[in-house]
Amino acid sequence: MNITLTPVGHVENTITEKTFTPHRNDDPEERLKQIRKYRKETRNTLSTLVILPRYTELLDGIEEFSHIVVVYWPHQLPLEDRQLKKVHPMGREEIPLQGIFATRSPARPNPLLISTVRLRNRKDNTLQVQGLEALHGSPILDIKPVTRDVDKDETLQFPQWIHDINQDLDHGD
Amino acid sequence: MNITLTPVGHVENTITEKTFTPHRNDDPEERLKQIRKYRKETRNTLSTLVILPRYTELLDGIEEFSHIVVVYWPHQLPLEDRQLKKVHPMGREEIPLQGIFATRSPARPNPLLISTVRLRNRKDNTLQVQGLEALHGSPILDIKPVTRDVDKDETLQFPQWIHDINQDLDHGD
Numbered sequence: 001m002n003i004t005l006t007p008v009g010h011v012e013n014t015i016t017e018k019t020f021t022p023h024r025n026d027d028p029e030e031r032l033k034q035i036r037k038y039r040k041e042t043r044n045t046l047s048t049l050v051i052l053p054r055y056t057e058l059l060d061g062i063e064e065f066s067h068i069v070v071v072y073w074p075h076q077l078p079l080e081d082r083q084l085k086k087v088h089p090m091g092r093e094e095i096p097l098q099g100i101f102a103t104r105s106p107a108r109p110n111p112l113l114i115s116t117v118r119l120r121n122r123k124d125n126t127l128q129v130q131g132l133e134a135l136h137g138s139p140i141l142d143i144k145p146v147t148r149d150v151d152k153d154e155t156l157q158f159p160q161w162i163h164d165i166n167q168d169l170d171h172g173d
Numbered sequence: 174m175n176i177t178l179t180p181v182g183h184v185e186n187t188i189t190e191k192t193f194t195p196h197r198n199d200d201p202e203e204r205l206k207q208i209r210k211y212r213k214e215t216r217n218t219l220s221t222l223v224i225l226p227r228y229t230e231l232l233d234g235i236e237e238f239s240h241i242v243v244v245y246w247p248h249q250l251p252l253e254d255r256q257l258k259k260v261h262p263m264g265r266e267e268i269p270l271q272g273i274f275a276t277r278s279p280a281r282p283n284p285l286l287i288s289t290v291r292l293r294n295r296k297d298n299t300l301q302v303q304g305l306e307a308l309h310g311s312p313i314l315d316i317k318p319v320t321r322d323v324d325k326d327e328t329l330q331f332p333q334w335i336h337d338i339n340q341d342l343d344h345g346d
Binding site for chain 1: 320
């Protein structure tokens with residue numbers, strides 16, 4: 001069974017360099033520094049989501065939401081990366097290998113990337129959002145509103161490596 | 174540009190009836206009652222996510238997360254529903270028509286359905302989850318861990334109709 005999707009738009013922003021590449025072999029400290037810098041930049045980066053004009057009407061009402069979910073496609077991900085089974089999260093070799101489905105790595109069998117971002121503005125068929133880490137030119141597959149804080153009455157639990165990564169990343173702020 | 178996906182597994186549960194059908198013309202009160210009942214049921218429903226054996230290893234490490242994101246495909250959605258431009262949210266005609274991208278309606282150009290659910294158990298290539306409202310047999314496209322409470326330091330804002338719907342739904346609990 002194959003499922004075929006057609007993009008409904010694309011991302012325009014200033015992010016042109018891939019940061020998370022599983023095969024990269026640079027210095028761990030340097031990598032962490034890069035990731036911190038990257039994260040800080042993307043948090044503030046404004047992206048324009050250019051939706052195809054024939055879908056303009058489908059955006060009506062989205063202005064009233066503070067946050068939206070963007071589903072996009074990593075068009076620069078090499079095909080062979082979809083075959084990976086395990087990775088060191090964020091390329092950090094001191095963290096044990098994790099199955100791809102236990103990570104948010106873009107390298108996965110169906111690389112549907114999902115990001116919750118702040119909606120700043122809508123004008124006709126374009127949305128301006130803040131905090132999207134998609135590369136410039138990424139095809140957009142879907143846009144959804146964030147309708148409910150699903151976690152508000154539930155406690156989330158993560159493995160230790162997630163805490164470690166979050167702590168390391170926040171350290172740079 | 175076409176993007177082709179192949180399911181990585183499927184959902185097994187007791188949910189066999191579609192609830193949100195945009196063309197249905199039943200009594201609003203009756204519909205609300207049904208939706209409440211449905212929502213209560215799905216909150217407690219246990220589903221088994223059967224992942225293809227060749228992807229078993231990709232699940233390693235997922236046991237340590239309390240919540241996962243399931244991306245699945247509404248295999249029973251009629252093709253013509255992907256052409257809809259606006260809907261009354263949850264079929265409630267007293268709520269003004271909203272553009273599809275401003276709703277979580279399954280009827281959308283690329284119906285990639287995304288649900289955050291509680292992970293109860295993993296055994297080899299199967300995950301038991303609670304709260305998934307996918308129909309029995311739905312193809313699974315991706316599994317991701319919930320790695321961070323993205324909303325914890327941000328205030329979400331919704332249009333009034335979302336508050337109304339949430340209130341109506343919670344009223345039945």
